[in-house]
Amino acid sequence: xxxxxxxxxxxxxxxxxxxxxxxxxxxxxxxxxxxxxxxxxxxxxxxxxxxxxxxxxxxxxxxxxxxxxxxxxxxxxxxxxxxxxxxxxxxxxxxxxxxxxxxxxxxxxxxxxxxxxxxxxxxxxxxxxxxxxxxxxxxxxxxxxxxxxxxxxxxxxxxxxxxxxxxxxxxxxxxxxxxxxxxxxxxxxxxxxxxxxxxxxxxxxxxx
Ligand SMILES: [Zn+2]
Numbered sequence: 001x002x003x004x005x006x007x008x009x010x011x012x013x014x015x016x017x018x019x020x021x022x023x024x025x026x027x028x029x030x031x032x033x034x035x036x037x038x039x040x041x042x043x044x045x046x047x048x049x050x051x052x053x054x055x056x057x058x059x060x061x062x063x064x065x066x067x068x069x070x071x072x073x074x075x076x077x078x079x080x081x082x083x084x085x086x087x088x089x090x091x092x093x094x095x096x097x098x099x100x101x102x103x104x105x106x107x108x109x110x111x112x113x114x115x116x117x118x119x120x121x122x123x124x125x126x127x128x129x130x131x132x133x134x135x136x137x138x139x140x141x142x143x144x145x146x147x148x149x150x151x152x153x154x155x156x157x158x159x160x161x162x163x164x165x166x167x168x169x170x171x172x173x174x175x176x177x178x179x180x181x182x183x184x185x186x187x188x189x190x191x192x193x194x195x196x197x198x199x200x201x202x203x204x205x206x207x208x
Pocket of ligand 1: 048165
């Protein structure tokens with residue numbers, strides 16, 4: 001969840017569940033932001049459509065951004081999402097590919113890593129970089145460390161978060177990024193790499 005100057009943007013990190021998405025949206029209310037300006041889905045996955053529907057039922061959502069579908073199954077899910085959004089009069093935009101293209105949200109840019117999979121899961125790996133006026137934050141979804149292809153993505157980030165969304169965690173991170181601050185949402189991951197374990201929520205004040 002990202003707030004900039006009274007605007008709220010929600011991104012599908014957390015653990016990918018409806019509970020996590022609702023928590024992010026209620027956090028906006030605590031900051032007196034009643035509308036979701038932009039809801040970003042980093043990957044097209046059917047189980048997240050119902051979570052989005054529930055947010056739209058309860059909040060004013062201005063815009064939903066999803067990656068451009070690349071195959072028939074993604075097309076079908078995207079069509080359902082567009083229908084749901086139309087029902088709530090929410091604009092749907094497509095994130096351009098290649099994924100290296102950054103999305104701007106106020107003075108923050110969000111850059112998705114290339115879509116990658118590991119053999120044992122149908123869930124794509126997730127890599128995101130948040131570019132801020134004073135530096136940048138790298139978010140890695142679960143198990144990204146099993147794919148050497150992520151090496152170099154987000155190099156030089158000031159803060160790295162090892163998240164829980166994506167393929168089930170089966171091993172400790174093999175790829176450990178250098179950064180001043182390293183956090184992990186999974187206790188075992190945190191312990192194995194000496195990161196700070198985020199128990200519950202992590203609030204980082206990125207912009208004063
Ligand atoms: Zn997902």
